[in-house]
Amino acid sequence: MTVAASAPRKRVETRTLLVYAALTVGVILTLFPFAWMLLTSLKSFQELFNLSFLPSQPTLDNYRQVLTETRFLQWFGNSLLVASVTTASVLFFDSLVGYTLAKFDFPGKNLVFILILSTLMIPTEMLVIPWFVGVTDIGLTQSVPGAYFSIMFPGLISAFGVFLMRQFFDTLPNDLLEAARIDGMHEFGIFWRIALPLVRPALASLAIFTFLGNWNAFLWPLIVIQQPQFRTLPIGTALFNGEAGTQWGLIMAASSLAVIPVLIVFAIFQKQIIEGIVLTGLKG
Amino acid sequence: MPLLFFLIVRFIPTFMSLRLSLFDWNILREQQPFVGLENYRTLVADEKFGQSLRNTALYTLFGVPLQIGLGLALALMLSRVVALRGLYRALYFAPYVTPIVAAAWVWQWVFSPQFGPVNTVLGWLQLPPQPFLTSPDQALATTAGLVVWQNLGFQVVLFLAGLAAIPRSYYEAAEIDGATGTQSFWRITLPLLNPTIVFSVVTGTISYLQLFTQVVNLNFTDQGGPLGSTLTVAVYIYQMAFGRFQMGYASAITVVLFGIILAITLLQLRFLTRRYDT
Numbered sequence: 001m002t003v004a005a006s007a008p009r010k011r012v013e014t015r016t017l018l019v020y021a022a023l024t025v026g027v028i029l030t031l032f033p034f035a036w037m038l039l040t041s042l043k044s045f046q047e048l049f050n051l052s053f054l055p056s057q058p059t060l061d062n063y064r065q066v067l068t069e070t071r072f073l074q075w076f077g078n079s080l081l082v083a084s085v086t087t088a089s090v091l092f093f094d095s096l097v098g099y100t101l102a103k104f105d106f107p108g109k110n111l112v113f114i115l116i117l118s119t120l121m122i123p124t125e126m127l128v129i130p131w132f133v134g135v136t137d138i139g140l141t142q143s144v145p146g147a148y149f150s151i152m153f154p155g156l157i158s159a160f161g162v163f164l165m166r167q168f169f170d171t172l173p174n175d176l177l178e179a180a181r182i183d184g185m186h187e188f189g190i191f192w193r194i195a196l197p198l199v200r201p202a203l204a205s206l207a208i209f210t211f212l213g214n215w216n217a218f219l220w221p222l223i224v225i226q227q228p229q230f231r232t233l234p235i236g237t238a239l240f241n242g243e244a245g246t247q248w249g250l251i252m253a254a255s256s257l258a259v260i261p262v263l264i265v266f267a268i269f270q271k272q273i274i275e276g277i278v279l280t281g282l283k284g
Numbered sequence: 285m286p287l288l289f290f291l292i293v294r295f296i297p298t299f300m301s302l303r304l305s306l307f308d309w310n311i312l313r314e315q316q317p318f319v320g321l322e323n324y325r326t327l328v329a330d331e332k333f334g335q336s337l338r339n340t341a342l343y344t345l346f347g348v349p350l351q352i353g354l355g356l357a358l359a360l361m362l363s364r365v366v367a368l369r370g371l372y373r374a375l376y377f378a379p380y381v382t383p384i385v386a387a388a389w390v391w392q393w394v395f396s397p398q399f400g401p402v403n404t405v406l407g408w409l410q411l412p413p414q415p416f417l418t419s420p421d422q423a424l425a426t427t428a429g430l431v432v433w434q435n436l437g438f439q440v441v442l443f444l445a446g447l448a449a450i451p452r453s454y455y456e457a458a459e460i461d462g463a464t465g466t467q468s469f470w471r472i473t474l475p476l477l478n479p480t481i482v483f484s485v486v487t488g489t490i491s492y493l494q495l496f497t498q499v500v501n502l503n504f505t506d507q508g509g510p511l512g513s514t515l516t517v518a519v520y521i522y523q524m525a526f527g528r529f530q531m532g533y534a535s536a537i538t539v540v541l542f543g544i545i546l547a548i549t550l551l552q553l554r555f556l557t558r559r560y561d562t
Contacts, residue, residue, distance in 0.1 A: 019361045026358060027375045030433070034378065036401060037390045077299065082324075093289075097504045121292040121545055123494050126538035129304065129531050133311065157289050182476035216383045218497040219518075234385040238501055246391060255386035266381045272373055278445035280415055 034259070041252035048249055062172065062253035072254060074229065075236035082221075082232060083214040086155040090210045091203060094159045098165025099191050103177065113166070119159045127154070128223055135224060147230050151221050155214050161206050164276070166200040169195060205276025208269050215262065233258055297541075301535045309532035333537065335512050336520040343428050343516065344492040351432045351531035352484050355439025356477075360441065360490075365389050365446045373444065377437035384434065392417060417502060420513040427514050430498050430542045435491075439484060446480035447473070471487035482556045486549055494518050517541050 040048070042058040066072050101113050131154065140146040180190045196203070218234050225231055226272060231239070237254050268272065308319045358376065362369055379387065394400050395416040403413040416426045449471065458468045475482075478524055496518035501507070508515035508523075517537065525534035 010440055016365065019364050023358070023361055023365070023372055027372060030376055032401075032435070033387070033390045033394050033433075034382075037386075037396055040393065115295075116290055119290060120541075121549055122294060122298055123492065123518075123545055124539065125494060125496070125518050126293065126301045126535075126542050127297045129535055129538065130300035130527050131293075132526075133300075133304075133531065134297075136311070150530050157293075159290070159294075212381060217524070218384065218500075223522075234383055234497075237383075237389070239387045251389050252393065255383075255389050258383050258386045262381050262383065263413060264376060266378070267374070270370075270377075273377075274373070274445075275442050277441050280463075 008111075009270060019131050029115070037252050037255055037259070040248060041256045043249060045249055062249040063257070065252045066257065067103070070240070070250075070254070071228065071231070071236060072257065075231050075233045076257075078148075078230060079215055079223075079233040083211045085148075087207050087210045089156040090158050090161050091207055094161035094166045094206065095196060095199070095203065096191070097157075097162045098167075099169045101197055102169035103161070103172075103195075110223045113193045116159050116162050124219055128220055131220070132223055138171055141224065141226055142268045146230055147225075147227070150224050151230065151232070152214075153216070155210070158213075161210065164202060164206055172198055189208055201272060201275055204269065204272040208265070208273050209276060211265075212262070298456045299540075301314075301538050304532055305536035305539050307532045309535070311531055323533050324540075326533065327536055327540065332512065332515070333517075333520060336497045336515045336517045338422060339512075339514065340493060340495065340516045340518075342424060343495055344426070344489055347431055347435075347486060347492050348488045349430045350428075351435045351439050351488065352481065353434055354374050354432070355484070356443050356481075357434070357439045359443035359447060360473075362444055372443060372496040373437075373545045376440050380437040382434065386496045387434055388430060388498055391426075391433075392502055395426055396498065418510060420509070420511040422523070423502075423514045425500055427499055427509070430502065431492070431495065434498075435488070442480055443477065443482060467549045478557070480551070483558070485556060486552050489548060489552065490545055493548070496522065 037228070039055060043055040044057065044059050044061060047057075070192055097116075100107060135141060135150045140150045176194065177190055180194055185193075216234060217232070217236070217259050221232050221235050221239070225235055237251075237258060240251060240254065290447050293483070305323055306318060306320055307321070309316045348517050362372055365372075365498070392536045395402050396405060397413060397418055400416075416423060417423050452453050454472050455468055456478075458472060461558060497518050499514050500522070501514050502509075502514070508519065518541070521537050521541070524530050524537065
């Protein structure tokens with residue numbers, strides 16, 4: 001990009017080749033652990049500890065065991081439920097709050113925004129102890145919906161999402177909303193039918209980030225989940241070791257099963273994810 | 285209404301933690317005696333806490349510059365190529381979306397002293413095998429390596445976006461004035477990337493100061509690595525609060541951690557953003 005146009009062509013080409021070579025080496029190093037995970041998951045127990053790169057007789061036996069002899073599918077379902085509900089809730093509330101902060105004037109507006117942003121600096125470790133004491137005191141984890149709710153509640157609204165949505169709604173022209181007001185549309189209708197569809201890219205990236213964050217959440221679920229049937233995927237796999245006594249083949253198969261769906265989702269929504277990072281990074 | 289949510293879920297617990305830290309609060313007992321600043325006094329003399337603080341500082345000082353430096357280098361290279369840029373970007377980003385627990389398992393397996401491919405490669409290069417996670421001297425660096433590996437893709441995407449936002453005309457003007465590529469980098473690229481770098485430094489530092497999941501999952505059996513060499517403040521809080529149920533003492537540690545995060549963030553924002561104000 002910044003290579004001088006006046007430079008002789010030959011030098012430019014060598015340089016580009018060098019850049020590609022460096023990038024490729026980097027990619028290989030980055031992806032190597034993934035390749036190793038997949039290959040190990042296909043090895044039979046006998047083959048696990050010899051260091052050949054490729055399994056001599058690939059087998060799906062580890063996968064069969066993970067799916068039939070562990071609670072893997074249950075963990076997967078729990079994670080799916082928790083991540084979906086929190087994502088839906090965050091999308092609704094964060095866009096509503098972001099819209100209000102961007103398009104309405106009310107006393108103390110900036111203070112509210114600063115307060116919401118400042119919560120990002122409070123470490124989770126500081127909050128989990130009071131959360132735990134509170135949840136235990138009201139006996140929330142005793143019922144099934146209560147147990148799920150106690151896993152989810154910290155993630156139902158996200159400060160980061162409020163910030164993101166406010167940045168996006170800020171860019172909408174006010175005349176557009178005024179025009180709708182003059183036409184006699186009520187405020188919620190304007191938000192729902194005019195403003196929201198215009199910020200669809202932001203909603204997509206917020207959805208993905210929230211989903212990923214909750215799909216991978218670890219500290220709070222580890223603390224609050226007391227019964228095995230409520231374990232989410234990260235907690236289930238983390239405690240796997242205790243149950244199975246480091247069965248590497250099974251662990252690698254479980255890891256592959258946990259990673260592959262996420263990578264597929266990422267491949268599909270790559271554009272939105274990157275756009276989301278771009279917008280928060282540049283406007284942050 | 286959502287503000288009420290933030291109040292209940294974030295602000296009130298923060299003050300509850302402050303209050304809890306003044307009690308000898310143990311969830312298994314009936315009595316929760318008030319002890320004033322006793323927890324903080326214990327904390328000052330607590331050697332394990334000192335160790336966890338030192339380790340956390342090491343992680344941060346090692347990890348943040350490394351991921352930002354590598355991320356910037358990769359982004360600069362990627363911004364020079366046109367073909368396959370999207371593919372490379374996606375491949376670098378893959379570890380970032382990988383569940384930490386799974387990544388930690390894979391890391392442990394790759395760096396395993398007897399069966400890991402890394403030691404095999406070292407063997408080909410005629411180098412002695414390394415103990416990695418099993419040695420008090422190498423466990424912290426190996427753990428930090430996992431965190432950097434996971435965060436790198438995010439940094440690359442961020443810096444690529446920052447680089448794309450710099451107008452081409454600046455470089456063209458510099459070239460007409462006879463500036464070299466190196467000069468352009470120091471005088472144009474870095475100053476204009478400043479907001480992105482500040483964002484990276486601040487968010488990176490906050491996350492490293494709270495390092496927990498990677499450490500716990502690399503050493504799930506004893507949670508602090510060999511001789512406590514990978515123990516972080518966050519892991520120590522977890523051990524105190526949910527291993528020994530000393531909620532009061534653990535709360536005191538969280539208050540200290542909060543203070544550290546607040547102080548460092550404010551200092552960074554103050555000194556980093558001023559540097560290029562011209």
